[in-house]
Amino acid sequence: MEFFSIIAITVGLKSTDMSTVLLFKSGLNAAWMIAIGSFILIIPSLLLVNSVLKKYQCKTILEVTQLTLGKPIAFVVAFIMLCLILINTATDSRSYITQLITINFPNTPLFILYLCFLALCMWGAKKGWETVGTIAWTTFPYLIIALSFLFFLLFKEAVFNRIFPLFGTGLWEIAKGSFNFIPLFSEPFTLAVMYPFVKGHQTYTRGLYSSLIFTVFLMVLLYLSYLWIFDYRSIGKITFPYNEAIRFVTIGRSITNIETFFITIWLVGVFVKFTVYIYLISRIFGFLFRIEEFEHTIIPITLLVFVIGLIPENNETNIFLVRTTTTAYVKYFILCFPPLLWAAAKVKEARAG
């Protein structure tokens, strides 16, 4: 159950940040289809990873790689994973904080907010995986309630005809876009590191697929709402679609600006997301360099994330640059790694049995 909420939060919040701009740029009207397409493309890899994990119960995916592919290759693989996730986290966190600052706190320096934010995520991650899961599970219903409230308010402003033309730029473009945006769903692979902590394979599988379907549904709905409110031409020009959307809604005629309420809920989700990320990074780091008590590495790793996040000087463009390059690498990693793993597992089985 906690697994469900963790996946839903980490993946779902991606629909509220700046990656939606990239999505809409390539897909225009049919950006929501891209999300579905990416999910479909990623299902085979997920299935492969699942089957490998089932064979080796009670081991994380990193240990499984060690067993199947041998130690040096596993080291390389894990190292690549670590680098990718690290850069991802740093750019992601920076982009979220930028979102918060630009609209709501125009006078505050990025440094302070970023520092406080990461300090809290670090403290949360230090408390352990059970605490993180518990927090995700406790706050998840309220996030959903707030989101549904938002949807309800958005529907009032929506113009449903803006969904046409249905396929936007064309089917081939959508397919290319889906391929390019596979990293949207890269979380389940990193979360496979926590496989032994979930009660059983059944719980894992069921939680994984149900939460992914739920998340895809959520993201699609959110993208559609952006489409309905701002037509596709404007979305390419808005850097923060979520923030604009929440400024747009009104309750009746007197309460015109309730965006602070939605910001609060959104912030809670963002905290959970980055607490999970920081914990995962430390775990992979601990595995890589064979540190048993990786919880002590959480503090230096947070500092590392902080420093890396501060490197891009200009907020928007540099983040987009870095993001697009990393997504390029991540998608190849995700597409190639599971089949490799599965094949190696099969080979090992054939050799042993």
Next chain:
Amino acid sequence: MNNSFFKKRKAFVSEMSQESTGNTSDQSLKLFSGDLVQDVNHFKQLYSFPSNVDFMLREFTINKMERRAVLFYIPSLTDAKLIDDAIIKPLIMNDREITDVTSAIGASAIRAEAEIDKAVHELNTGDSLLLVEGQRHAYIIKTALAAGRSVEKPQNETTLFGPKESFIEKADVNISLIRKKIRSEDFTVEKMTIGGRSNNEVFIIYNKELASERVLNEVKSRIGAISKDAVQNISLLVQHIEDRKRSLVPTVLQTERPDRAASFIEDGYVIVVMNNSPFALVAPSTFWSFYHSGDDHYLRFINGNFTRLLRILAMFITLFTPSAYIAITNYHMEMLPTDLLLAIAGAREMVPFPAILELLLLELSFELIREAGVRVPVPIGPTIGIVGALILGQAGVEANVVSPIVVIVVALSGLSSYAIGDVNLNYTIRITRFAFLIAAGLMGIFGMVLCFMAGLIYLTSLKSFGVPYLAPLSPKYKSSGDTVFRKLLTNERLRPGFTKTKDLTKDTVSE
């Protein structure tokens, strides 16, 4: 150099304690000798008789047995009438031959004790000691009766429909108040003694079929690990055995109502009772034990849930209203409707202080009035109300030192904090309110969310006697789902799973 200093201190302390625990010359006198004169002199020396007037001895000759006997007792702790009628009278005025002293005495509990230390210990708790010439043991007769209150109404936890009895300072009466609600042979009371000098007794009460072994052992080991000279009552005991002594959040519940204690016993919790305290401790305690009040279950389903809804609303209002006011007026002015914004701006126009300073001043004065209200002697109680209302409220506003909006905010948050019944949780909420206020002043909504998440992380990682603090909400245990809201009584079929009881269902055993 440090080592030798500490060694000297330790040696000094152990020498002192050796000196004070009885005369070293009498170490050999561990058992009663049978020689009446020697024993009586020993006791007289021990209790500083006759300069200590609170120690009496009665010498007499047991009729028909022709033996001398001495009765020791402490008059302030014993029932004089019982001593007269049940002990002295039958022994002196008996007509028949007495062979066995125990059969001649009419008291309800009598036993023989051969060791002097234990006999002295029992004498100190109010029992009487009878020494008979020639016998190498003394008889301990139960005659304890100390002065105290009688059972009254509860003062801090009042209910509309529930029973109106509360604990008093005597442990026996407290145990009987609980026991009469659970008449079962599984109701177990264990006694432990703590405190080197004052020998306070701690009673641990549980239902042996329902309580969890782990929690019970944890409670006993923590109480046994206390190494102070005197732990007088429950409020001091709590601070010794709680999980995190410096934490803002309470982890052990103190209740003054026997019906609450009884319902906790039936759910598998462990209760601790002591003399000199009109409270009982409940272990393990989760957040929900502090949040619920007894009234929630005594009222009907809808009324009880309505009260709970009000309580959670009150909690949020207390915590968030002052900080939300600061965050919105300082950082997010666009969120208010224009009319409200103009009203606030107009009210704040003449005030010389920034909003947060004003709010802090008023909050501080409200807390001062509140503390004063608790300690003020009853005759001048109403004066505090007048002082508070007139001076701080009215005059402050008229002089434009504070704005009326801030008075409203502070009064609202202060009033809602009274909806939280439990004293410890009340303090927690009041203190966290200030933390939220400062965070909101520094960083607006972001600060508030930071503070809220920090609190949530802290609560989810807290454990009370091994049970997670937010159970059964967070780690999902099988339970009746009695967290923020409750169900119909007929639908509450499970005991809380986190107490790891042995019998999970509340329905009667069908056999």
